[in-house]
Amino acid sequence: TAEARAKELKNYPNDCLVQLSNPNIVTMKEDVLYDFSLSTSTLEFPAMFGDVKFVSVLGSHSRMNSFIKYVAVELAFGHPGMSTPTSVYDCPHAMYKVGPVLSMSHGMGIPSIAIMLHELIKLLYHARCSKVTIVHISTSGIGLESGSVVINWQAVGACLKVEFQQLVLEKWVVQSTDLDEQLVPELLQCSADLSEFTTVVGHTMCTLDFYEGQGHLDGVLCFYTEKDKQAYLKAAHTSGISNIKMESSVFAAMCNTCGL
Numbered sequence: 428t429a430e431a432r433a434k435e436l437k438n439y440p441n442d443c444l445v446q447l448s449n450p451n452i453v454t455m456k457e458d459v460l461y462d463f464s465l466s467t468s469t470l471e472f473p474a475m476f477g478d479v480k481f482v483s484v485l486g487s488h489s490r491m492n493s494f495i496k497y498v499a500v501e502l503a504f505g506h507p508g509m510s511t512p513t514s515v516y517d518c519p520h521a522m523y524k525v526g527p528v529l530s531m532s533h534g535m536g537i538p539s540i541a542i543m544l545h546e547l548i549k550l551l552y553h554a555r556c557s558k559v560t561i562v563h564i565s566t567s568g569i570g571l572e573s574g575s576v577v578i579n580w581q582a583v584g585a586c587l588k589v590e591f592q593q594l595v596l597e598k599w600v601v602q603s604t605d606l607d608e609q610l611v612p613e614l615l616q617c618s619a620d621l622s623e624f625t626t627v628v629g630h631t632m633c634t635l636d637f638y639e640g641q642g643h644l645d646g647v648l649c650f651y652t653e654k655d656k657q658a659y660l661k662a663a664h665t666s667g668i669s670n671i672k673m674e675s676s677v678f679a680a681m682c683n684t685c686g687l
């Protein structure tokens with residue numbers, strides 16, 4: 428099962444290569460990453476991406492662009508506006524690479540980020556990357572002072588369960604949404620060292636929709652009241668949820684299963 432596979436991968440040494448849970452890939456002569464417009468038969472993935480150690484995924488192209496420019500300056504890879512960071516290929520999910528840092532934009536919602544993650548994780552696998560850390564960076568937050576940072580240690584579905592459920596060939600498949608427990612204190616320490624903003628550790632709730640799914644009152648449809656919305660958000664907050672993202676559960680499930 429996916430859960431057994433995730434457990435097995437967790438026992439691998441730290442310097443393990445990126446693993447896939449799909450026996451078909453190894454038998455394929457060519458793997459085409461359709462959305463990235465990349466193919467293993469025309470490009471040398473290990474030469475292009477083999478040095479990647481950190482991957483950041485962000486919703487919008489512009490936020491990702493700001494992030495990677497910041498990384499370029501921090502890592503002394505040149506100034507923003509110079510030839511690095513460069514967009515590698517034209518694709519719906521823009522991709523930038525600066526030294527060991529790869530950054531991808533994922534669009535909105537589970538379907539969009541899931542397609543991107545299938546191709547991104549295969550790219551890391553074909554490139555024989557090892558010791559990769561992948562981080563999802565995004566905005567939002569509930570019950571927090573604005574500007575606070577939430578480090579998510581478990582993603583939660585809209586029913587407040589710590590799991591990701593997906594229909595696969597008519598069957599519901601449930602996957603774990605635990606995130607890397609070693610990375611949480613490391614990131615918390617980074618934030619303490621910076622001492623620039625409040626940082627909390629919490630759950631991130633994943634909803635299937637922005638308007639009704641998150642109780643917004645200004646969509647086309649609204650069959651609940653402000654009171655109902657507040658009660659839902661309060662219950663979520665009381666159960667440890669610190670923010671809402673429409674991608675968090677599938678991100679956690681896929682990375683977990685691939686030992687990332």
Ligand code: R2B
Pocket residue numbers: 486534535536566567637671672673674
């Ligand atoms: C928050 O913002 C987007 C919707 O506006 C979506 O990606 C999310 O989770």
